[in-house]
Amino acid sequence: MSSAGKSPWLMHYNASSCNGCDIEILAALTPLYDVERFGIINTGNPAHADIFVVTGGVNEQNKEVLKNLYDQIPEPKVVVAVGICASSGGVFRDCYNVSGGVDTIIPVDVYVPGCSVRPEALIEGVVKALGVLEEKRAAVDNGGLR
């Protein structure tokens, strides 16, 4: 039975974003859009999460935090980099303290560019992530990712 895609619990982390993308994420999670329709739950706990939504270009201060959170999410898990900062570092990529994108620290599965992201793109990104989650779940069941 495939249920990973029907029950995606989502955790959001701001890795030095300007808050522009975060506002879009939080807006999409308000009761108005009712993401619980798709079984999505916004959790604050990595142990309970399936989808890791990260914004910002990651700096020296929070790269350890990002890595730590990622490690605490049990497989199967999917990382969505939201915004151009998270995807590549954006305009901040050459700053001395910026790592330049989430994928410089942890593996990223879905990139959602934009500054800030459009809600449509964000939703499409999460839907893509559900597909990846299903694939990984099959791999975990076959013992591949353990």
Added chain:
Amino acid sequence: MNIVMAAAGAVLFLILAPVLGGLISGVDRVLTARMQSRRGPPVLQPFYDISKLWHKERAFANPVEMILTSGYLILIAFSGAILFSGGDLLLVVFALALSHTFLILAAYAANAPYSTVGAERELIGVMVAEPILILLAAGFFIVTGSFFVSDIVSDPTSAIVYLPGVFLALFAVLTLKLRKSPFDIATSHHAHQELVKGVTSSLSGRTLAKVELAHWYETIILLAMMLLFFAANPVLGIIVVVICYFLEILMDNLFPRVTWKMTMKSLWTVTLILGAANIAVLGILGGVMV
């Protein structure tokens, strides 16, 4: 009640309670969504969640969590099986309390700050809920002359006639037991909260699935206890229980969470005024039926 009936009751509980408990949880989430002008998840969402959790990687903060959460689930199932086989109400109440001890130990085992706070709050929950459950057993004994559920259900008068105070106190504590606002201090079913799910914060995957399953069992046990008050008139009983559950959902949506001190004070006061006074009055009147 003969042994065959007793065994059938226990087996039916063990099989059907998770199904019914999961459905109640699903309907609960849909009703909550409707109260917030949302559509909400499918009714079967709790089953999708459990199935997903079951297939997650087995990651533990401490491997002993696996044993402790299993103990929690098994003891709750045992407690319900005793109840539905017509067994001793005292044993039901004590097995229920012991089961929560296992959950608390599982949370302590993680040795993490949030988990520890959750464990302490769960402990407070047990302290708050236990007196009324014991009063309930004592009340049924005074009214029917037996601690055995099989005797209580065959009593010609419904216990609610003599124990309205105990029933109302149980209804108040049900809010805490169902993990609903304003008393959801140890963990809640809501998307996000400050203690990121308190007592379950270090549990994941299968261990979390077991805790959820145990919660479904417990929901059925508590609703069945409420039904016991209406033994002579089960139809009325079911109507009252449905109304009570609806009120719980309504309260969950109306009230913000209170502090642990407020939880203790208010629920102990209710237990004392409604529960203990009810028993005391019965005692003064000379123990109705015995």
